[in-house]
Amino acid sequence: MTDRAPQASADTILPAGDPTPPVLAVKARSQWRDVWDQFRSHRGAMASLVFLIAMILFVLAGPLVWRLDPTALDIRNKDLRPIVNALWGAEKVSWAHPMGTDNLGRDLMAQIMQGGRISLAVGAAAMILSIVIGTFVGVIAGYFNRLDGLLMRLTDLFLALPLLPLLLVMMLLFRDPLRAAFGPEQGIFILIVAGIGITSWMHTARIVRGDVLALKEREYVLAARSIGTPSRRIITRHLLPNVLSPILVSATLGLATAIITESALSFLGLGFPPDFPTWGKILADSVPRMTAFPERVIWPGLAISLTVLAVNYIGDGLRDALDPRIRGL
Amino acid sequence: MKLKTILMGAAATLAFGQMAQAQTENPGGERGRDGALGIIYWQAPSILNAYLSGGTKDIEAASLVSEPLGRYDETGAPVPWLVDEIPTVENGGVAEDLTSITWKLTEGLLWSDGTPFTANDVKFTADYCMDPEGGCAQLAKFENVESVEVIDDLTVRVNFAGPTPNPYGPFMGNQSPIIQAAQFAECTGARAPECTDANFMPIGTGPFVVTDFRTNDVIQLEANPNYRDPSKPAFATVTFKGGGDAEAAGRAVMQTGEYDYAWNLQLAPDVIAAMAEGGVGTPITAFGTLVERIEMNLTNPSPDLPEGERSTPAHPHPYLTDARVREAMSIAIDRNLLVEVGYGEAGRATCNLVPAPEMFASDNTGCLTQDLERANALLDEAGWTDTNGNGVRDKDGIEMNVMFLSSTNAVRQDFQALIKDWWEQIGMAVELRNVDGSVFFGGDPGSPDTFQKFYADVEMYANNFDGTDPQAYLAAYTCDKIPGPDNGWQGENINRFCDPAYEALVAELGATADLAERGRIAKLMNDAVTKDSNVIVPLVDRGRVSAHANTLGGVILNTWDSELWNAADWYRIAE
Numbered sequence: 084m085t086d087r088a089p090q091a092s093a094d095t096i097l098p099a100g101d102p103t104p105p106v107l108a109v110k111a112r113s114q115w116r117d118v119w120d121q122f123r124s125h126r127g128a129m130a131s132l133v134f135l136i137a138m139i140l141f142v143l144a145g146p147l148v149w150r151l152d153p154t155a156l157d158i159r160n161k162d163l164r165p166i167v168n169a170l171w172g173a174e175k176v177s178w179a180h181p182m183g184t185d186n187l188g189r190d191l192m193a194q195i196m197q198g199g200r201i202s203l204a205v206g207a208a209a210m211i212l213s214i215v216i217g218t219f220v221g222v223i224a225g226y227f228n229r230l231d232g233l234l235m236r237l238t239d240l241f242l243a244l245p246l247l248p249l250l251l252v253m254m255l256l257f258r259d260p261l262r263a264a265f266g267p268e269q270g271i272f273i274l275i276v277a278g279i280g281i282t283s284w285m286h287t288a289r290i291v292r293g294d295v296l297a298l299k300e301r302e303y304v305l306a307a308r309s310i311g312t313p314s315r316r317i318i319t320r321h322l323l324p325n326v327l328s329p330i331l332v333s334a335t336l337g338l339a340t341a342i343i344t345e346s347a348l349s350f351l352g353l354g355f356p357p358d359f360p361t362w363g364k365i366l367a368d369s370v371p372r373m374t375a376f377p378e379r380v381i382w383p384g385l386a387i388s389l390t391v392l393a394v395n396y397i398g399d400g401l402r403d404a405l406d407p408r409i410r411g412l
Numbered sequence: 413m414k415l416k417t418i419l420m421g422a423a424a425t426l427a428f429g430q431m432a433q434a435q436t437e438n439p440g441g442e443r444g445r446d447g448a449l450g451i452i453y454w455q456a457p458s459i460l461n462a463y464l465s466g467g468t469k470d471i472e473a474a475s476l477v478s479e480p481l482g483r484y485d486e487t488g489a490p491v492p493w494l495v496d497e498i499p500t501v502e503n504g505g506v507a508e509d510l511t512s513i514t515w516k517l518t519e520g521l522l523w524s525d526g527t528p529f530t531a532n533d534v535k536f537t538a539d540y541c542m543d544p545e546g547g548c549a550q551l552a553k554f555e556n557v558e559s560v561e562v563i564d565d566l567t568v569r570v571n572f573a574g575p576t577p578n579p580y581g582p583f584m585g586n587q588s589p590i591i592q593a594a595q596f597a598e599c600t601g602a603r604a605p606e607c608t609d610a611n612f613m614p615i616g617t618g619p620f621v622v623t624d625f626r627t628n629d630v631i632q633l634e635a636n637p638n639y640r641d642p643s644k645p646a647f648a649t650v651t652f653k654g655g656g657d658a659e660a661a662g663r664a665v666m667q668t669g670e671y672d673y674a675w676n677l678q679l680a681p682d683v684i685a686a687m688a689e690g691g692v693g694t695p696i697t698a699f700g701t702l703v704e705r706i707e708m709n710l711t712n713p714s715p716d717l718p719e720g721e722r723s724t725p726a727h728p729h730p731y732l733t734d735a736r737v738r739e740a741m742s743i744a745i746d747r748n749l750l751v752e753v754g755y756g757e758a759g760r761a762t763c764n765l766v767p768a769p770e771m772f773a774s775d776n777t778g779c780l781t782q783d784l785e786r787a788n789a790l791l792d793e794a795g796w797t798d799t800n801g802n803g804v805r806d807k808d809g810i811e812m813n814v815m816f817l818s819s820t821n822a823v824r825q826d827f828q829a830l831i832k833d834w835w836e837q838i839g840m841a842v843e844l845r846n847v848d849g850s851v852f853f854g855g856d857p858g859s860p861d862t863f864q865k866f867y868a869d870v871e872m873y874a875n876n877f878d879g880t881d882p883q884a885y886l887a888a889y890t891c892d893k894i895p896g897p898d899n900g901w902q903g904e905n906i907n908r909f910c911d912p913a914y915e916a917l918v919a920e921l922g923a924t925a926d927l928a929e930r931g932r933i934a935k936l937m938n939d940a941v942t943k944d945s946n947v948i949v950p951l952v953d954r955g956r957v958s959a960h961a962n963t964l965g966g967v968i969l970n971t972w973d974s975e976l977w978n979a980a981d982w983y984r985i986a987e
Contacts (some may be wrong), residue, residue: 156833158749187679187753187826256859258714267843356844357825358832371659371683371822 085360093298095304131393139389140221140393142199145192153329156356165378182379184367186192195382197361202342203390205275209341212280214287214334215330221291224319226299235292250278250348273353275348278339287333294326328402335398339391392411413493413529435561444635444648445672446984447887449964450671451976454661455849456628456654458856461611462867463541464604466549466864467853468875468903471586472675473652475974476633477524478589479513481534482580484972486698488769488880490580492619494518494529501577505691508923510575514770515583517566522638523592524621531568535560536593538570538582545601547902549855552884552893553581556922577925580880590617605857605900619980621644625927628850629654639980646983652866655850658821659683665959666693675975678823681756684957688775693962697758697953701885702876704759706831706949708732709906713867720897723866725736727906730810731796732869737812738946740790741839741870746782751832751952755822758955766938768954771927772905776933776943779950794975798839805839812840817861817868819849824872828949831872859902864895866906880972883930885916886937889947914940 111206124128162175163184169176175182180189192193224234261270291338298304299322307317348354356362370378457463457473483493490498499505499513521529538560541548548554558573560582570582582588592615599607612625617640619631631652635645654669662672662683667690675957677684677695688695712727721727733736746825747761766772791797796805796812805812814835818824832842845868847861848951852873860867877885888904895903913938921933941948958975961968966982969975 154829154833156830158753158830187829189829263715357846358829358844366824368825370681374686375682 104175110391114255114377118404122400125400125403127396128403131396131400134389134399137358138199138386138393139203142196142203145196146200149192149196151190151193153189153193153360155189156303157184157190159188160184161186161188163188164376182382183376185379186372191365191379191382192373194365195362195386198362198365198383199386201272201355201360201363202345202387205272205279205345206338206341208272208276209279209283209345210334210337213284213337214330214340217284217287217333218291218323218326218330219289220284222287222295224288225292225295226314226318231292238285238288239249243280244282246344247347249282253278261298266357268359270301275345275354279344280398283337283344287337290329290333291326294329295322298325311318324405327405331398331405333389335394338394342391353390413568436821437825440643441490441646443639443642443644444646446646447648448655449498449647449650449673449982451650451673451675452653452656452664452671453675454654454658455657457631457652458605458628458850458854460613460614460622460625460631461591461604462587463548463550464611464902465855466902467855469626469654469850469853470855470978471673472896472974473631473654474589474614475586475618475976476620476650476652477614477618477622477981478591479616479618480585480589481517481583482585483587483974483977484880484970486968486970486972489971490584494521508578510572510577510579512569512571513576514563514569517568518568518640521617521640523615523617524636524638525592525615526638527592527594528565529564529590529617530565533564533593534583535562535592536596537588538588539769540591540596540600541588541602543601543604547900548604549902550906552888553585553648553672553902555581555884555887555918557582575925576922577706577930578883582879582882585972592616598708603777619816620650634650639978640714644980647982650979659689662687662959663690664844665666665696665961669693671960672964672969673937674959676956677957677959678821679757679957680754680823680826683822683967687959691962693959695957695959696936696967696969697955697957698971699768699953700876701766701875701882702954702956702971703762703765703767703950704827704872704874704917704952704954705765706741706870706872706951707866708738708909708947708949709866709869709871709907710947711866714867715867723908724896725894725910728829728868730940731807731812734794736790736794737796738949740787740794740838741835741840742779743781743783743790744787744948745779745831745951746834747780747951749782750827750830755952755954756822758957759952762953763942764938764951765942765948765950766877766934767950769880771931772882772934772944776939778943782834784834784837790895791838796839804841814840814869814870815843816842817845817846817847817852817863817866817871819852819863819873820846821849827872855902860920862901863906864903864910865943866895871906872951874923876971881930882934882938883921886941887938889941890918907941907946908970909946909947911940 119357136197160177160180161184163175163180164176165183166176166178167182170175180190184190221239222232224231263276264270265273304317304321307321342363345354345361365383366380384398453469455469457470459470460474462474462478465471479493480497481494481951483490484489494496494514494517496518497503501508517531523529538557542557544553556572556574556576558571561569563569583590595610597616599610599906613622613762617637619639621636622631623634624632633650633652635648648832658678662677664670665674666687668922671694684695707724710729710733711723711725712724712729715726723868743919748867751761763773763776791805796804796807798805800806816828816832818828828833829843832844835842851859851861852863855862855864863871863873888910890905891910893903893905894908917937921930924930924933942950956969956971958969963985964982965985966978968978970977
C-alpha cells in the first residue's frame, strides 16, 4: 500500500494554475479528511463500501418496495426457478418471483431481504459487543500491570469455554424469561447477540493487550507520561488510535463468525423460530435440495460471503487509511 | 436414444431383480464372518433400557441386545423368539378363561455373560416395570397384569386380573424385552434411572453385546459369543451411529456408502428419489401404524407457572380444553396437501389414530376436507373473537397464542409452516419452535424440551404401536399415565387426557375376547380421542422409509416390531 501514498498526498499539493500564494493555499484539514482521502485510493475498499451500502439498502429499503411477505405460503407457485433460467429453457419461472420460490411457495427475494436484516443485525450487534469487551479488557490488561495476570487468566477461562454447550445452557436458562419480556424474536435476538458477543471477545483482547504492551514503552507515551498526562488520556489519545488496525481486522472477522454461529444455532433448533428467515437458516434449509435447486443455496450463500468479503476489504482499507506511516503525513 | 436408455434400464432392473432373488437367502457360515456392520439412526440413543425410554430410537437400539419372548414379523403375525411356540388357547398356553398365559422358554438359552436364561429373569422384568415407585415407560404393556409366577426354571405364567383376550402385552414385541435379574437387581423402583452401567450396557440374549456406549453419540457392539445359533450373527461388530439428520443418514447409505442401514428417512419424496440415484443403496417402504399427529395439551404450559406445575392437570389449558377450539384447529388443516408436500407415495391422509389393521381402523374421514369457514364459525361460537383489534382472537383477556413445538426435521418444519399459515387464517397467533430429535424424544426428565414435558400448547410427532393389537396403545390415554413431576415425567398420556367414559372403554376392551367386538370398541376409543374430542389430531398415515446398502442382505423392513428385529440374519452380499 505504501506505493500509493504519494498519489494520495498529491491532491494536498497546490494545483499548478492557482494564482494565490502557496503559503496560504494549504487550508487547515482535519485528520479524518486525510483518512477518507487515503481510503478512497483503496479501490477494493471503495467497491466493498459501495456494495455494503447497497446491501444494507437492499435489506432495509427493499421490503418497502418489494412488499411480499417472506413467510406467506403460495403452494401453487412452489419450486419456481429464478427468472434468469428463462434464458436457456422453458422452466417454471415467473416475474412475480424473480429469484424463485421454495418448496412451499415462499418468495426467495423477500426471504433474502428479511433474512439479511436479521443476519446483518445479529452480526453487527454481536461484533460490536465483542469488540467493546475485547478492547476494554485488552487495553486494561496491557496498560495496568497489576490487572494483567488476572484479566488474562479470565480470558483463558473464556477461551476454554466451549461455545455451543454454553449457548445451550444459556438458552435453557434465559429463553423463557426473555421471550416473556421481549417477545419470541426480540428475546432470541438479545440472547444470541449476548451469547456470541461474550464468547468471542477473547482473541481481540489478546491481540490488543500485546500491542498495548509494546506501545506503552514507546518514547511518545513515555513523554506524555512525563508531563503528567493521566492514564485515561494516554489510553484514548495515544494507545487506542494505534491499536485501531488490529481491532478493525478482528471486527471484520467477528462479523463473519457471528453470522455463521447464528445459522448453526438456528440449525440446531436453538435460534430463531423455524419460519423466521435468516441467511444462515435459508441456506441450511435448502441444502437437501441443493442439486435440484442450486439457486436456493447460491442466493443466501452469495449474500453471506460477499458481505463478509466486503467487510474484510473495508477493514483492510481502513487499516491502511488509519496508519499514519502509510498515509504519509 | 431415450428408448434405448429405457430398455437398458429395464434390462438392468430385471437382471438385478434376479440377482437379488438369488441372494435373499443367508448363505450361512461361521459367526462373525462378514466383519463390520454400520447402522445409522439420525436420532441418537440415550439409553439402552426400553423400560426407561419412550423413544423409538432407544427401544430399537436396545433390540439388538435385549429380546422379548415373542416378536411380530413383517406381516404382523407373532413369531416365537425365546420360546418354542407362541402360547394360544388351542395349544393350551392360554387358559380357557383367558386369565393367564404360560410361556415355556426354549431350553439352553444363555445370557451374553454365559449364565443361563431362566423364568426368574422374566418374572423380574415384570416386577421391574410394574414397580409402583418406578416410572416405567412401557407400563401400558403390563396393563391388567396381576402377578407373574415362576412355575419352574423354564416355565413362567402371567396371571391377569380378569379375562384378557389379548394376553400378548407383556414380553411380546420390542417394547417389552427381558432384562437380566442379576444385573438389574439393585435397580428397581426409584433407583432405576441411577443404574447407569446397567442401563447403558445391558446384558441380553440378542445377537450383539455392547462394548462401548457414548450417550447421544455412538454405540459399539460385537457379536454375542453365547448367541443361540452358532452361525449367527454374520457380523462380528456393529457400529451404531446416532445423531445428525435424516438427510445425512440417507446420503451416508445411498450415496457415499459409509453405513449399511439408515433408519426412518423422513425426507421429502423428491429428496429420497434423488439420493437413490447414488446407486449404493436402496430405499425400502412399508406401511404400518405410524401416524404423524398433532397432540393438544389440555394443561397449561405457561412459563409463568412454577416449575413442577407447568403442564400438569393442576392448571387446565385456557383455550384448548374447549372441544370446539380443537375441532376448529383440526378442520383448518388440509391433510392432502401435507401428504403431497411431505411424503408423496409414502404417506396417506388420515383422521385415525389407529389406521391399521383394518379390523381396528375406524372409517372416519370427516377431517379430510379442509373447511376454514366452519373453523372460523366454531371459534366465533365458542366466544373467541378479536375484541381488541390486534388480529388475534381473544376472550377474557386471554389471547389465542399457540406455541407449536416439533422435532428438527425438514418435513416437520414444512408442515409447521403450512399449519401455522392455516391457523393464522382462523385468527390465531402461532409461534413455531423446533428441538433436536435426540433431545425431544430423549425422555430426560432434566430437559424442558422433551415431548413428555410438553412445555408447549401443541406438538407434532409420529408414533405407532407394535404388534397388531392396539389395546396397549389406546390404553395409554388414561388418567394414571399422565407424565408429571411425581413419576419423573414418564407416561404415555402426552395430552393429559382424562375421561371416565374412556377409562370404562379401556376396561371393556380388556375384558372382551370376541375379535369383532374388540374391533368395535377399539374404533370407539379411536374416535373418542380423535373425531369426537380432537385431543389428538392425526395428519398423515406414514409409510416407513428406511434404506439399506445394496451389499446388505437379509433386511426385512418390519413396521410391527423393531426395524432391527432380524439383525441376526443380516449378512453381506458378496460382490
